Amino acid sequence: MANLASKLRLPSSLKDTNWQILAGPILIMLILAMMVLPMSPFMLDLLFTFNIAISIMVLLVAMFTKQTLEFAAFPTILLFTTLLRLSLNIASTRVVLLHGHEGPDAAGQVIEAFAHFLVGGNFAIGLIVFIILVIINFMVITKGAGRIAEVGARFVLDGMPGKQMAIDADLNAGLIGEEEAKKRRQEVTQEADFYGSMDGASKFVRGDAIAGLIIMIINVVGGLIVGMLQHDMSAGDAATAYTLLTIGDGLVAQIPALVISTAAGVIVSRVGTNENVGDQMVSQLFKNPQVLLLTAAVIGILGLVPGMPNFIFLLFTVLLLAAAWWIRGKSLQTNQPTTALDELIPIQSPQMHNIEASWSDVQLEDPLGLEVGYKLIPMVDFQQNGELLGRIRSIRKKFAQEMGFLPPVVHVRDNLDIAPQAYRITLKGVEVGQGEAIPGRWLAINPGNAIGKLDGQDTIDPAFGLPATWIDGSLREQAQTQGYTVVDPSTVIATHLNHLISSHASELFGRLEAQQLVDRLAQEMPKMVEDLIPSVISLTNFHKVLQNLLQESVSIRDMRTILETLAEHAPLQPDPLELTAVVRVSLGRSICQQYFPGTGEMKVIGLDVGLERLILQAMQGGTGIEPNLAERLLQQAAAAVEAQERAGLAPVLVVNHPIRAQLSKFIRRVIPSIAVLSNLEIGDNRPIQVVISIGN
CATH class of the missing domain: 3.40.30.60 (FHIPEP family, domain 1)
Known part of the structure; x- marks a missing residue:
């Protein structure tokens, strides 16, 4: 049996949460029981006191809440407290109508205290106070809180796409992880659900206020009928007994309802900061001593007018002046210089300090x-x-798989x-x-x-x-x-x-990306990278060579070939342009595959021998290509590219190795779609057919 008991024993975590799981159903059952079963006056006193305590707790939690979602259960609590008040009204109505003729304490001491102590035993005054409380609750607090919740729900829903996009942008930027992004998305969704629920839950409070007024009328009329017809009471005695008890009952219900409505207004009207409502009110209302000084001046002038309560007005004037002096002294003490060097620096006001520039104001451009x-x-x-x-x-x-680096x-x-x-x-x-x-x-x-x-x-x-x-x-x-x-x-x-x-691959491949690529290569080929960078070739030249390749859409994925070529030629030739040329020759096979997949014949554009000789002489002499010749070259190149594209062929121009780099730079400035290859970049086993010749 002991083993069986140990096997059936629940985990401690489940034990700890059992009462929380059962709290909701038990409360609902109690509320339904109060509506149906008769209750003693003592039980009514306990439940009315419990209702008042719950309402005060809800208000205090709302006051100390810093973020709205910290009290996300508020709409549900609003529903439960409303049901609790209504069930208490039903239970108290039953007791008042059954035992109201027995005396003022027939419905319990709580109702008696509210009926006699708070309103002095005068049912007319109690009726007026009750109606005023209902108007304040229904017309002012509940209506305002409901409107704020409605507008808040609309703005939250409208702002959801922007918030979701910001979360996804931070996730794409690597600023947050997947778990943090998931948590933020849930918070955005919960915030929208909360304001939507508050928009509907505010109707509970309004309905409760209306129900309280109707219940009071029914109780007064019912009390008169029961007292006069069943207990042979006079109209005055029945009105005094039952009306006072009814008003006490209404006040006991409406005061907690007013507190709950105030909590709802606090929740939906607060602005989310790291401060609770009390801190916000005190820090922002009494922040500026000039406001207190002007208020003291106005109250002081009113206090000097004959016929006014001069003592009270002048007392408040003194208190406001003292508060302004204390706040000003505190701010000066906070900004007081503490070193000899600070004596040369003028003391700045908090407003000037808040607008002081800092490095956080420097926003870097996104690549x-x-x-x-x-x-x-x-x-x-x-x-x-x-x-x-x-x-x-x-x-x-x-792109990373094809070009060899992560953009x-x-x-x-x-x-x-x-x-x-x-x-x-x-x-x-x-x-x-x-x-x-x-x-x-x-x-x-x-x-x-x-x-x-x-x-x-x-x-x-x-x-x-x-x-x-x-x-x-x-x-x-x-x-x-x-x-x-x-x-x-x-x-x-x-x-x-x-x-x-x-x-724009070459522009996206910055020095940071080059360093990240070197770090990645160091994991795969640590010895080669250690021997090459930076002892043989600097990171700057290595970055420039790769940038030159990317500028002409050459993939840098084959880093083994690139590193081996640089290791061979970099000690003899430090110029990045020359190193780029020898690297392109080493990558010739992959460059050809990029434009002409397979091993078949390459149908390309060529240069006339005579034109090629003129271009070579012009480049070696440093004079550049003559304007007329350059214009004719560009026109014929553009026509050749158009013809290649119409035929479904790659626009590739093959030239002699010495002029490839400069000619490519010259032509691609005007015709970016053309690819200029060197004859050395084409393997001996790859047949070539010159479809169009420029310069004929």
Whole structure:
């Protein structure tokens, strides 16, 4: 039996929380029991006292709460306390009507105290006080708290996408982890749920106030009927006995209701800071001594007017002056200089201290940024199933796998200064691309061979400049049948971002990325990296060589070949441009594979021998290419690139090795889509066919 008992023994954590799990159901059962079962006056005294204590506790918790979500259970507590008061009203009504003729203490000492001590035994005064309490609770506090909760819920819901986007941006930037992001998302959701619940829960308090007034009327009328018809009391005696008990009962219920309503107003009207309500009120209301001085002046002038209560007004004037003097002395003591050197520095007021510049005011530019209009926020909101953030992560991962380094994170934020459906992509704070994405529509892009015209809004594909049309979803299949490439708005932005990241890879590969790459290589090839960097080649030159490769869209993924080539040639040739040239020759096979996959024939653009000789002489002589020759070269190169693209071939120009670097820099400035390869970069086993020759 002992073993069986030990096996059935609950864990200590479950034991500790059993009473909390049962607290709600037990309270509901007690409330229902109070509505149905008769109760003694002593039990009513206990429960009325418990109700008052609970209301005071709720108010104090609301006052000491620093963040709204610290008291997230308040709407539920509001419901339970309202039910408790209503059940007590039913129980007390039963006792008052059954035993009200027996004397003022028939319904318990609590109701007797409120009926006789608080209102002096005068039911007319008690009735007026009760009605005033109901008006204050119903018309002022509850109505104001309900309105604040309604507006707060609306603003919280409107601000949810921006908050979610900020969380996702911090997560993408690596400032927070997945657990912290999940916690913040839950807090945002809980805050919205809280204000939505408060908007509805405020109706409980308003209904309670109305119910209290109706119950009081019913009790007074019912008491007169019961006293006169059942207990042979006169109308005056019945009115005095039952009305006083009813008013006492109403006051016992309405005072806790007023306290709870005040707590609701405190919760929804507070501004979230690291201070509780009391600290906020004292620190902000009595912060400026000038306010106290002006108030003392006004009260003092009123105190000198004949007929006014001069002593009281002048007493408050003295108290305000003393408070202003004490606060001013405290602020001067806080800012008092403590060293001899400080005597040369003027004492600054707290306002001047607050606007003093610091390093926290220096905002560094994000390497990559995406700004969206407010209509595009759902695309980057995880809670609204926005796909764009996931696609951005995929873009960075794919780029890292293809190019050999991890690009900076993309900081996503909303921008109210741009059109609602617009977006802009920034590189180090400078706009490098912008476009428009229409939620709910599809972009049909004409790749050049589409037939027919589509109904919609004509535009230009932001990534590649192709003609396109924004169409409805119903026309999607028709557009695909006609040869259009149809993509959703998230894909439009992601494709544009991917294109710009690839185009600006060399700018994104900064010294920080170079150092991170070296650290990564040191884990895989520690000895090679230790012998090479920085003893043979400095990190600066290593970074420059890799940047030169990326500038012409050459992947740096094959770091083993790059390091071996640099280890061989860097001791003899420190120039980054020359090192780039020899590295390109070593990477020739992968460069050719990039433009011509497989082992088949490479159909390229070539240079006329005579033109090539002129360019070589001009570059060796340092005079540069003649303007007429340069213009003709660019025109023929542009025509050749267009012809290659029409034929579905890669726009690759093959030239002699000595002129490759300078010619590529010259041509790519005007025609960025062309790739200039050296003849040494093409392996002997790779056949070449010159489809177009420039200079003929």
